[in-house]
Amino acid sequence: MNAPADLSADLNLQATARALPKVLLHEHLDGGLRVATLLQLLKQRGLNAPEPDETRLAAWFSANAHAGSLEKYLEGFALTVAAMASPAAMRRVAIEAAQDAHQEGAVLAEFRIAPLLFEAHGVSGEAAVEALLQGLQDSPLPLLKQSGLIVCAMRHLPPSETERAATLALKYRDQGVVGFDLAGPENGFPAGAHKAALQRVLDGGLALTLHAGEADSAERVLEAGRLGARRIGHGVRLVDALNDPAKQDLVAEAQALGLHLEVCPTSNVHTGAARSIASHPITALWQAGVSLSYHTDNRLMSCISHPQEAAELLRHTPLTARDLLAMAQHAARHSFLHEAQRQLALQAIDKAARQGLGFAPN
Numbered sequence: 130m131n132a133p134a135d136l137s138a139d140l141n142l143q144a145t146a147r148a149l150p151k152v153l154l155h156e157h158l159d160g161g162l163r164v165a166t167l168l169q170l171l172k173q174r175g176l177n178a179p180e181p182d183e184t185r186l187a188a189w190f191s192a193n194a195h196a197g198s199l200e201k202y203l204e205g206f207a208l209t210v211a212a213m214a215s216p217a218a219m220r221r222v223a224i225e226a227a228q229d230a231h232q233e234g235a236v237l238a239e240f241r242i243a244p245l246l247f248e249a250h251g252v253s254g255e256a257a258v259e260a261l262l263q264g265l266q267d268s269p270l271p272l273l274k275q276s277g278l279i280v281c282a283m284r285h286l287p288p289s290e291t292e293r294a295a296t297l298a299l300k301y302r303d304q305g306v307v308g309f310d311l312a313g314p315e316n317g318f319p320a321g322a323h324k325a326a327l328q329r330v331l332d333g334g335l336a337l338t339l340h341a342g343e344a345d346s347a348e349r350v351l352e353a354g355r356l357g358a359r360r361i362g363h364g365v366r367l368v369d370a371l372n373d374p375a376k377q378d379l380v381a382e383a384q385a386l387g388l389h390l391e392v393c394p395t396s397n398v399h400t401g402a403a404r405s406i407a408s409h410p411i412t413a414l415w416q417a418g419v420s421l422s423y424h425t426d427n428r429l430m431s432c433i434s435h436p437q438e439a440a441e442l443l444r445h446t447p448l449t450a451r452d453l454l455a456m457a458q459h460a461a462r463h464s465f466l467h468e469a470q471r472q473l474a475l476q477a478i479d480k481a482a483r484q485g486l487g488f489a490p491n
Contacts, residue, residue, distance in 0.1 A: 139444070142440055142443050143436070145439075145443065145450050146436045146437070146439035146443060147234065147436045148234070148481070149436075149439050149450060149453055149454065149457070149481075150234055150235075150236050150454070150457055150477055150478045150481040150482070151230075151233060151234045151235045151236070151435050151436075151439070151457055152235065152237045152238070152422060152457045152460035152461045152464065153230050153235045153237070153238040153239065153240075153424060153425070153435060154238075154239050154338075154360065154391045154422060154424055154463070154464065155239075155241070155362055155391035155393055155424035155425070155426055156226065156230075156238070156239075156240050156241070156425050156426065156427075156428065157240075157242060157281075157312075157427050158213075158219075158222055158226055158240050158241065158242040158261065159206060159209045159210055159213060159222075159242055159243075159246075160206065160426065160427025160428070160429055160430045161222075161226055161229075161240075161425070161427060161428040162209050162222055162225075163225055163229075164183050164186050164187045164190070164429065165183050166221065166222065166225060167186070167208065167209060168182075168183060168186060170212035170213065170218050170221075171208065171211075171212045173218075174211065174214070176208075176211055176212065178208070179208070187432065190205055190429060190432055191432045193430070194399045194430060194431050194432055195399065197401065199344075199400050202399050202400055202430060203430075205429065205430050206430075210247065210250070211250060213247070214247050214251070214252050215252065216252065216257070216259070216260035217260070219247075219252075219257055219260035219261050219264065220261070220263050220264035220267070221264065222261075222264065223240065223260070223261045223262075223263075223264025223268065224264040224265075226238075226240055226264075226268075227264070227265055227268030227276050228268060229428070230276075231268075233434055233436050234435065234436065236461070236473075236477040236478060237276070237460075237461055237466060237471070237473075237474035238276045238277075239276065239277045239278070239279055239307060239308070239464065239465060239466070240265070240276065240277075240279070241278070241279035241280070241281050241308075241310055241312070242261065242278070242279075242280070243280075243281040243282065243283055243294070243312060243313075244257035244258050244261070244280060245282075245283075245290065245293060245294055245297070246283070254293070254294075255297065255300070258278070258280070258301050258306065259301075261278055262278055262301065262305040262306070265277070265278060265305060266305065277305055277306070277307035277308070277465060278301075278306050278307065279306070279307060279308040279309065279310050279338065279465070280297060280298035280301075280306055280308075280309055281294070281309075281310040281311070281312040282295070282309070282310070282311055282312070282323065283311075283312060283313040284311045284312065284313045284314070284319075284320065284322075284323065284340075285313045285314050286313075288322055288323050288325065288326060291311070291323040291326040291327075292325070292326045294309075294326070295309060295326040295327075295329050295330045295333075298330060299333040299334075299335060302333065302334060302335055306335070307335070307465035307466055308335055308336040308338055308360075308465040309327070309330040309335050309336070309337055310337075310338050310339060310340065310362065311327075311339045311340055312340050312362070313340075314344070315340060315341065315344040315345045315349065316344045316345045319349070319352065320341065320349070320352055320353055321352060324356060327339075327356050327357060328356075328357070331357045336359065336360075336465040337356070337357050337359065337360075338358055338359070338360035338361065338362055338465075339353040339356070339358040339361060340361075341353040341361050341363070341364060342361060342363060342364040342365060342366040342367050343364070343365060343366065343397065343400070343402050344400075344402065345366065346366055346369065347366045347368075347370045347376060347379050349366070350367045350379070350388070350390075351382055351383060354382070354386040354388050355386075358388070359386070359387060359388060359389065359463065360388070360389045360390075360391055360463055360465075361388055361389070361390050361391065362391050363390070363391065363392065363393060363402065364388070364390035364391070364392065364421070365390070365392060365397055365402055365403060365409070365410040365411070366402075366410075367379065367380060367383060367390070367410075367414060367419065368410035371413060371414075371417055380417060384418065384419065384420075387420070388419075389420045389422070389459060389460070389463035390414065390419060390421035390422075391421075391422065391424055391460075392410075392411045392414075392421050392422065392423050392424065393424050393425065393426035394406055394409045394411055394438060394441065394442065395425070395431045395437075395438055395441060396425070396426035396427055396430070399430070399431050405445070406441045406442065406444075406445040406446065407445040407446060411423065411448070412446045412447060412448060415448065415452065415456070420459045420463070422456040422457065422459055422460035422463075423439065423442060423453070424438070425438055439453055454478065454482050457478050458475060458478055461475045461478060
């Protein structure tokens, strides 16, 4: 194939990636600010940015993402949390996150954050949640405000802090908080240490998703499922069980529990959970029949958008547009939003697929 043909094929691939209807289940608000917004918020708070303008700050994040160091990748969160530490800033960030999701083809979106992180900056957990919910309420995401907030606790902190985060999440259960998560460093901080708080969340009527199987083993995915999670943040180490006869029952158990993996391919490469998009576990897991979908995780830190994530998968793996549409269906069915909202999202996916990509829904 000659160069013009190669270019034409890649442009068609990018157009397909943009046109795909998307469901966003795994996006950290403090990892997804627009670069221009981050600069403005830092300036408003009298804080220094590592680079003085939008172009160079974007390059700084890109360099950190490709440094091959989790520590470098996480450096940006100190900036974003400090920049967001006012109710007005949080409302703005939530609005813009939903705007970006909408513009990229999302028909449903859930965003997550650890509100108690802002206490160190003088903002209460309640004020943080209320500002973020107000931002999502004011956002343009279509289909009857198809967005919700997941409250995160940090697993490396004492269980008493997880209890506080659980109390906060349950307080706003009927006001837009749709789920609860354990985030933060996984290796050495098992979810089981927070079992009491997680059970209280479930008993209170909130759904549970837990980061697991990214920096630790496949067994952590099943631990999360046994604790009541029905979605798993990342979960990519479950692939290790596919080729290990002694662990293949873990995959069967994950399927029996109805677990859905919120996979973030580009972020996984940046944090060292995968070597490349081409060799990323998403392909093997999907081909093995594991329910999963693809997400951005931290669009600022990884310098990625949802269409770019789709394009990378189409470009570097055997996955097709049909596969990505099916993943969107799986994601919509596993959303923590109400059934009526899930059905609206599924209808939008089915309609777009029939009209634009010749896909017959399952």
